[in-house]
Amino acid sequence: MYGFYVNDVWYQVEGDGTAVKACIPTLSMMDGRRILTVEGLSEREKELYAYAFADAGAVQCGFCIPGMVICAKALLDENVDPTRKEIAYALRNNICRCTGYKKIIDAVSLAAKIKREGGDIPKNGSGWRLGERVQRIDAREKTLGYGEYVDDMEVEGMIYASAVRSRYPRARVLAIDTERAEAPPGVIGVYTAADIPGDVKVGHLVQDWDTMMPVGGCTRYLGDAAALVAAETLEILERVKRLVKVTYERLPFISSPCEAMKEDAPKLHEGGNLLAHKHVSRGDAERAIARPRYVYTQRFHTPYTEHAFLEPECAIAMPYEDGVLIYSTDQGTYATQHECAEMLGLPNEKVRVVNKLVGGGFGGMAVQTAGEGEADASGEYPHPSEASSHGYGVYGGM
Numbered sequence: 001m002y003g004f005y006v007n008d009v010w011y012q013v014e015g016d017g018t019a020v021k022a023c024i025p026t027l028s029m030m031d032g033r034r035i036l037t038v039e040g041l042s043e044r045e046k047e048l049y050a051y052a053f054a055d056a057g058a059v060q061c062g063f064c065i066p067g068m069v070i071c072a073k074a075l076l077d078e079n080v081d082p083t084r085k086e087i088a089y090a091l092r093n094n095i096c097r098c099t100g101y102k103k104i105i106d107a108v109s110l111a112a113k114i115k116r117e118g119g120d121i122p123k124n125g126s127g128w129r130l131g132e133r134v135q136r137i138d139a140r141e142k143t144l145g146y147g148e149y150v151d152d153m154e155v156e157g158m159i160y161a162s163a164v165r166s167r168y169p170r171a172r173v174l175a176i177d178t179e180r181a182e183a184p185p186g187v188i189g190v191y192t193a194a195d196i197p198g199d200v201k202v203g204h205l206v207q208d209w210d211t212m213m214p215v216g217g218c219t220r221y222l223g224d225a226a227a228l229v230a231a232e233t234l235e236i237l238e239r240v241k242r243l244v245k246v247t248y249e250r251l252p253f254i255s256s257p258c259e260a261m262k263e264d265a266p267k268l269h270e271g272g273n274l275l276a277h278k279h280v281s282r283g284d285a286e287r288a289i290a291r292p293r294y295v296y297t298q299r300f301h302t303p304y305t306e307h308a309f310l311e312p313e314c315a316i317a318m319p320y321e322d323g324v325l326i327y328s329t330d331q332g333t334y335a336t337q338h339e340c341a342e343m344l345g346l347p348n349e350k351v352r353v354v355n356k357l358v359g360g361g362f363g364g365m366a367v368q369t370a371g372e373g374e375a376d377a378s379g380e381y382p383h384p385s386e387a388s389s390h391g392y393g394v395y396g397g398m
């Protein structure tokens, strides 16, 4: 079995009936082979996996599920009564960020049981009465791969946008020269903070995050954007981003919360480095501390954890009536609407945000970075624009 990505979705294809790792097979390797994706499953198989994955609660964001289904099919075609260990082995090359795999293994076990026993495939519960067991309403489209994530969308006349990001975690932006980047054919525009019609700063809790770094401002992390490039094609976009010249003055940076709390730490924000101070106490803490039965002193650390959602973060925006329409892949429709409206200097009702499927999140997609970029680009150009914040080669990072 081979595997490959189509529109960010991991598909696996049947070769000679032998399972192999999915390592980007070339077209010549595929020559003469029969390719099977979830679309090619028989109607009964579609019903089987759609039911089993939904019933087991195995579908969360769904981004990984079509690949899991194809691996499950390959296994069950050979072995209709696999152990959990055999199922885990069959799925070993597929990463799922959401589920922890247990429920996916449950789903494959259930599919195997139904397949062994034959008969009708049960219908998903549909009553939605209190206490009734039901499945996620979007489990089927995610399992069978026809659910639409933003990056699956193609809009006629679409252009592409992506940000030029800071090279330094903390640096003052002395100048941004966009002239060379604006010249090549196919470039729609290169925008900086000076082109933002509303508030440059946005933010969920405190409005302190620069959508793009203004000249004279200081970057606060490597991801801060200095400019936004819009182009007719992804190829032009990637080439042209390198032509934007940003001059920085490098400054000492802070690499941990403990450093940030030091008296002499550089101030990242005007109000200092502390967002909030909470003091929690219960009972008579002083008395308990003064006369404890046991004393245990230790310093505890929690590791940095990347949210690691599988879907590249992106958004599509286009002029809409006298405002803007944004298809977003983030976790907070109203936060996106509110922040884009502030950035564009528009009332909320002129910014319409449609949430497509979200390929993971875990908080990481609660912060909208792509939407603001493409909303800004679409405001200047009467075509839909797509921006990506994480990038996966072709988009390079909004």
Ligand code: FES
Binding pocket: 058, 059, 060, 061, 062, 063, 064, 065, 095, 096, 097, 098, 099, 310, 359, 360
């Ligand atoms: S359900 Fe597997 S990555 Fe989200």
